[in-house]
Structures are given as C-alpha cells and as structure tokens.
Amino acid sequence: MSQEQRMQKTFEVENHLGYRILRWVLLVALLSGILMSAVQVVLDAxxxxxxxxxxxxxxxxxxxxxxxxxxxSIDDTLAQQVVDGLFALEPIHMAKITHPDGDELGDRLRPxxxxxxxxxxxxxxxxxxxYRESLTRGSNPDLVYGYLEVHYDTAPYARTWLGRALVTFASGIALALILGIVLFVVFHLLLTRPLLRIVQSVKKVDPAHPDDRLVSIPEGHRADELGLWVNATNNLLVAIGDTQKKHREAEDRVTRLARYDTLTGLPSRDAFMEDLQGAIERAQEGHSSIALMVCGIDDFKSVNEQCGFRTGDTIxxxxxxxxxxxxxSDRFNVARLxxxxxxxxEKHLRDGFQxxxxxxxxxxxxxxxxxxxxHRISMTATLGISLFPSDADQADRLLQSAEQTMALAKQTG
Incomplete structure (x- = not known):
C-alpha cells in the first residue's frame, strides 16, 4: 500500500479538520446558549x-x-362580597376576613x-x-378591627414563567446553533478549504524534482499565515531540489570518472568491457561477427621522456x-585501455578482409x-586483432587474444 493510499485510508470523515471544528463550535455554542438561557430564566423567575x-x-x-x-360594621354580607370579588382573580386560592376574636365574616377556598x-x-x-393584612382605620391606625388573609396559587405565574423559559431556551439554543454554523462556515472558508487546496497542491509536487512544481498559495491568503507557510514550504522545496540537483551532478561526475578516461574522454576499460559483452550477446543473437583491435603506440615512453608528459598527453x-x-559509425566502439x-x-563484420x-x-x-x-612528432603503432566467434566467444578472452597478438607483433618487430 502506497503512502498516499495509507493517508487516504486514515483520513476518515471524523478526522476532517472541518468536522472537528464544527463539532467543537457547535458544542461550545450549545453550552454557551444553554448557560446564557439559564441565566435569563433565573432572572426571569x-x-x-x-x-x-x-x-x-x-x-x-x-x-x-x-x-x-x-x-x-360586622357585616357578613359585605365581607363575603369582598371575598367573592377577590376570586375573580385567577391566582386566588383562598381568601377570608376575620374578626380579632377569630370569627370569620367571609371566606372562600378553591382547589x-x-x-x-x-x-x-x-x-x-x-x-x-x-398574605395577611391588618385592617385599621386612618383615624386610629393602632386599633386593629380585623384581618384580611389571602392565599395566592403560584401556578398561573409559574405557567407564564415556564412558557417564557421554554421560549428563552429554544431561542437561545437556536441562536447558538445558528451562530455555530455561521462560525463553521467562516472557519471553512478561511481555513479548511484553503488547507485542502494546499494539500491537493502538495500532492502534485514531484518528489524527484520538487522545485519543478511548487505549492500554490490559495487566493486571498498571500499575506496571511497560510501564505507565509506556503512560501516557507516552497523555499524548502527549492532547497531540496537544489540539493538533489547537486547530488545528481555529483553522481554523474562520479559515474563519468568511473566509466570514462579523464584525459581522452573515451570509455574506460571497465565501461568498454560492459559494452563489449553486450555487443557479443547481440552478435550471438544476430549470428554476426565482431573484430576487436588493440592498438599500442610504439616507443611512447621515450617520447614522454624526451618531449615531456604534456606532449605525451597531447599525443x-x-x-x-x-x-x-x-x-x-555506429559499427565502431573506441576506448582507452x-x-x-x-x-x-568493429561490429557486423563481413569477413576478415574488412x-x-x-x-x-x-x-x-x-x-x-x-x-x-x-615539436612535430610522427608516431607508429602496433595492432593486434581477434575475431568473434572464431578466436573467442567471451569478452575477456577476446580482449586477451587481441592483446597477445599485439604483444607478439611488437616482439617480432
């Protein structure tokens, strides 16, 4: 499973930043709405x-x-009329008028x-x-003529309060939820959506060449923290790209030093042997012949000693x-041993005469x-030839045969 597949598998809905923000915003908004509504309900109570x-x-x-x-006046009828009049009010539960000696002049009770x-x-x-009120007259306020006692049923007031409390809670929670959703939309527009766009842009970055396609800055966020983050990321990608480029250049230099002769620019012995083996395999498949020629410059050591090493290098x-x-031509490969x-x-050889x-x-x-x-120097060379497949069918033996032929030619002059 690739890294991207693992990332997509673990990036479930509940892990979305937007989902988590919505969950927390709604929770905080709901608790805030309930708390504020509770305070209002207590004050209303x-x-x-x-x-x-x-x-x-x-x-x-x-x-x-x-x-x-x-x-x-000790008027029972008037007292009862007063009591009955009080019962026109819904909250009245009990009312009575009593004489100081305890006699009730009027009373009434309802459930x-x-x-x-x-x-x-x-x-x-x-x-x-x-509630109990002492009944006095203004001319003699210290003299109590009787008592008026009234009991209020709290249910009508409680019913009114409860209705308002339900409306308060409902409106508070609804307002909190609306505010939470609005905040979520704002978070989504300002944070979540730009982050998702940044993630999509990061996925398009080529790991082998990270500086070829940099991360795009979301529209409207060039001057804020997201823009700063993207710029820092792009600077890092450019630095990584430069490092990789230098690393590849260093590898190419090492490879070239290993495969090519630094003086002449020709393939080295090891690189030539790999190419020769490939040429032999292709010749076997095509039933063709190959000629391998090893050439040595005669008396090169004396030229170096007489004219100097720089002249030798020039030669x-x-x-x-x-x-x-x-x-x-593509038929030839040249290398320095x-x-x-x-x-x-020489590949695709017709015969030995060629x-x-x-x-x-x-x-x-x-x-x-x-x-x-x-200096104007005239050089001679000695050359040894071996043919595939008549002289040898392996790369090292074919080269050895040509070297032996050249050495024998040098000895015989």
Whole structure:
C-alpha cells in the first residue's frame, strides 16, 4: 500500500479538520446558549416572583377599605362580597376576613390548579403564597378591627414563567446553533478549504524534482499565515531540489570518472568491457561477427621522456580524437585501455578482409604527424586483432587474444 493510499485510508470523515471544528463550535455554542438561557430564566423567575408580590400588594390595597368597612360594621354580607370579588382573580386560592376574636365574616377556598409542571415550579415559587393584612382605620391606625388573609396559587405565574423559559431556551439554543454554523462556515472558508487546496497542491509536487512544481498559495491568503507557510514550504522545496540537483551532478561526475578516461574522454576499460559483452550477446543473437583491435603506440615512453608528459598527453588526446572522428559509425566502439593502448570494436563484420582494412585505417590515422608546441612528432603503432566467434566467444578472452597478438607483433618487430 502506497503512502498516499495509507493517508487516504486514515483520513476518515471524523478526522476532517472541518468536522472537528464544527463539532467543537457547535458544542461550545450549545453550552454557551444553554448557560446564557439559564441565566435569563433565573432572572426571569426573580422578575415573576417580584411581579406576584407586587400584584398581591396591589390586590390587598384595592380591597382593604371594603374589608375594613365590613369588619368595622360586622357585616357578613359585605365581607363575603369582598371575598367573592377577590376570586375573580385567577391566582386566588383562598381568601377570608376575620374578626380579632377569630370569627370569620367571609371566606372562600378553591382547589389548587393542577399542572404537570408543579413538581418543577413549586420548589422555585412555592406552592402557595400567603398574605395577611391588618385592617385599621386612618383615624386610629393602632386599633386593629380585623384581618384580611389571602392565599395566592403560584401556578398561573409559574405557567407564564415556564412558557417564557421554554421560549428563552429554544431561542437561545437556536441562536447558538445558528451562530455555530455561521462560525463553521467562516472557519471553512478561511481555513479548511484553503488547507485542502494546499494539500491537493502538495500532492502534485514531484518528489524527484520538487522545485519543478511548487505549492500554490490559495487566493486571498498571500499575506496571511497560510501564505507565509506556503512560501516557507516552497523555499524548502527549492532547497531540496537544489540539493538533489547537486547530488545528481555529483553522481554523474562520479559515474563519468568511473566509466570514462579523464584525459581522452573515451570509455574506460571497465565501461568498454560492459559494452563489449553486450555487443557479443547481440552478435550471438544476430549470428554476426565482431573484430576487436588493440592498438599500442610504439616507443611512447621515450617520447614522454624526451618531449615531456604534456606532449605525451597531447599525443594521446590527438590519437583519441582522430580515432573517434574516423571511426564515427555506429559499427565502431573506441576506448582507452590504459597508458598508450587503445581498443576498437568493429561490429557486423563481413569477413576478415574488412577487419584488415579497418586496421590499416587505424594505423594510418595514428601515423599522421602530430604537432605539439615546437615539436612535430610522427608516431607508429602496433595492432593486434581477434575475431568473434572464431578466436573467442567471451569478452575477456577476446580482449586477451587481441592483446597477445599485439604483444607478439611488437616482439617480432
């Protein structure tokens, strides 16, 4: 499994940054909405409780004079009328007017309102609010003529409060969710979507040449942190590309030093042997012949001693250049074996006479005078030839046969 496949497999939906942001934003927004709604509900409960107290005080003040008159006159009918009038108000649970000696001049009681929410609201507001007012006259406020007692059922006020509380919670949660979604959209537009575009751009980077196609900066983010990050990444890719380029150049130099002669630019002995083996294999497949010629410059050591090593190097470079120019066809391979020895491979050979013609051409090429500074030097060479497959069918043996032929030719003069 490739790295990209593993990355796609592990990048499940729940790991998306946008999904995680949405989850946290909604959670925080929901908790914030609930907390704010709870605070509002508590404050509203205090307002409702104060409203109940205010309504009760106003009600008592409204009937106080009539209740005082009923007690002062000991008028049961008037007292009952006052009590019945109070029951026109929905919250009244019990009302009575009593004489100081305990006699009730008027009273009335109705059941508490049944509500499924009483277990919730009664602990907050109480089941009943009790109020008791002393009945006096303005001329003698210290003299109490009787008492007006009123009990308020808190259910109507609690029902109103509960309705507002539900609306508060619902609106608070809805507002929080809407705010959370809006924040998520903003996060998505400003962060998640640009990051996904950056990821897609990074996937297009060629690991072998990272500086060929750099990461694109999302539109609108050139001057912010994302743009800074992309620029830093691109600088890193360029640096990596430069390092890889230098590394490849160093490898090419090492390869060239290993495969090519530094003086003449011709393939070295090791590189030539690889090429020769390939030529032999192709010749076997095509049932063709190959001629291998090893050529050594005669008395090259004396030239070095008399004219100097620079002249010797010039001779070797000139010989290599001439051989390469005169044997430029694809049928020929030219290499330097070392010191003053060169090797030529002639492929697709018709017969031995063709190889002899090539050998004469090689000797004539080397025999042409060479100008080096103030010296005009005429060189001769000795050449040994071996043929594939008649002399040998392996690369090293074919080369050995040609070298032995050349050595024998040098000995015989």
């Amino acid at each position: 205090k307002r409702v409780s104060a409203e109940l107290e205010r309504d009760a005080a106003q009600t008592l003040a409204m009937v106080e004079d009539s209740a005082t008159q009923a007690v002062f 508490l309102q049944d509500s499924p929410f009483r277990p919730l609201t009664d602990p907050i507001f109480g089941q009943v609010r009790e 070797l470079q000139t010989v290599a250049s001439r051989l390469t120019a005169n044997l430029s 070392g010191s003053d020895q060169f090797v030529i491979v 190889a002899a013609e090539t050998a004469e051409k090689v000797l004539a090429t080397i025999g042409s005078p060479i100008n080096s500074g103030n």
